[in-house]
Amino acid sequence: VKVAAAAVLVLGLGLLPLVTTYYVTYLASLIAISAVVVVGLNVLMGYAGQVSLGQAGFMAIGAYTGVLLAGGAGLPWAVALAAGGAAAALVGMLVGLPTLRLSPLYIATVTFAFGQTVQIVLVHWDRVTNGPDGLTVVRPAVAGQPLRGVAIYYVILAVSALLVLGAFNLVGSLRGRALMAVRESEPASLSVGIAVSWYKTWAFAFGAFYAGVAGVLYGWLTEFISPDAFGFDQSLLFLTMAIVGGLGRFWGALVGAAALTLVNEILRPAGVYRQLVLGACLLLAILLMPQGAWGAIAAGWRRLQRRTA
């Protein structure tokens, strides 16, 4: 079943541009980018048990680094992509460091303050970032021609798929289990020789790296970035995706990213009502589905199997 589902998914996504409009591939790209951020966030929150209210800040660092290196300094786009992730990961580590001794409550505060700080810096450091007016992004070029339309969709899809698979392998590895041990009990983890501080810092860097790469991809997709795209609302949206999908449920992150990207884009013309609906989604998910959508799906699947057996 799993292999068949994966094959259908790959085939469907691959053939998508042939059967639909550009807008649908745009939405699919956006979902892929959000999925990368949320998968990273899920490792940080769901597996390592930390919390981040500033994930969009890491995304911004990646996006701006990518643009400045590829557009300004003229570096190859693959380098810009990696550098965007690396810059975000470095900052993520720095943000993770002071939170080592703190409870989730304080970590939430520090990461929120971090997100706000990024906003303020982006707006005011206008010599580099062009302030609130933002920057135009030059898409990666193949043989001197910038990629257009459908081509960029395939690039984004490929990079995202690679990152998601990377995270999937991580979660099943020794390192992934060490992260979960840290989440369950820090003293117990310490006593069996897990370097708690290292893993927590590392989880922050990991989540930030994913957000940073996603930021570069986002720039490529929209060809324009500005501080507005990376505010607290955006951080909260990623958080909602992670919660709705189910914290600590690997595939839930994808479900949450897909569902809420669609809700967010469909409601875009509805203005303020969009914020109301997103807030309600988060609250209802916490109150009614503590395990997230993926948890609910898994429970339903088990029930079904038991009934047929």
Add this chain to the structure above:
Amino acid sequence: VSTAWYVAQVVVSGITPGATYALMALGFVLVFKATGVVNFAHGEAVMVGAYTGLVMHSELGLPYVPAFLLTLVVAFLFGLLVELIVYRPLLRAPVVSVILASIALGQIMRSAVRIVRGDDMRVFPPVFSTRPVAVGEVVITPLSLGVVAVSFLLMAVLAAFFRWFQLGKAMRAVSENQLAASLMGISVPAVFSWTWGLSSALAGASGVLIAPLVMISPEMGFVAFKGFVAAILGGFTSIPGTILGGLLMGVLENLAGVFVSTAYKDVISFLFMIGVLAVRPAGLLGAARIKKV
């Protein structure tokens, strides 16, 4: 004007926002002391309080005092309602869930007010005069002094409440150990209802008080984050520490705004908070709590 007077003026001007932060911080501390969770929708409760006051006083034309008291009642009932719908089901949920639920609630309240009232800024007539008074060469408005005085008054009331009143003691007991408290005959749900009702009423009062200082808008609740930082600086459970943290934040921000950069003054206060947390995770006046396995 000599430099010393100038610095003094900058410090004194910082007391006004500082008192606002302290007032916000008290709301966080009240809920935290009683329930062990943090209400990130407190700023939005303050915002709703300010709008309620605005409607009662400026639009329905009620005199100041009845409008203020009615706002308190409305806010109290609103707090009870929120506790029943949102926080009661999360009694045994992990801290992160409660934090996120309150953030979601804040967003719902913010967008609901934006839908109903629009994005316009509103002004609110001040309780105390805004005509500046000179002390030496330092200028201060009675309004800011008033807000400082009320913050100190509320601080004293809260401290006394937690120390001597049955309900305050029950709240402390519940935050210490819910099971033990209920075995001693304390009704935990009742204590929770009271806590959220009171904190909401406090938010309503804060909203009306600070409304003349900051413009009333759906986004005004974000000022509460500064209050939250103030509470952290103060050590979160210490009421005097909270006031100190608020005033310190206000003064520090003002100094940073004048002597470093206006654009980056928020960044500086965030860095200050992160610095304090890195060195003294329990806050400036808080006692270190040892985590037991």
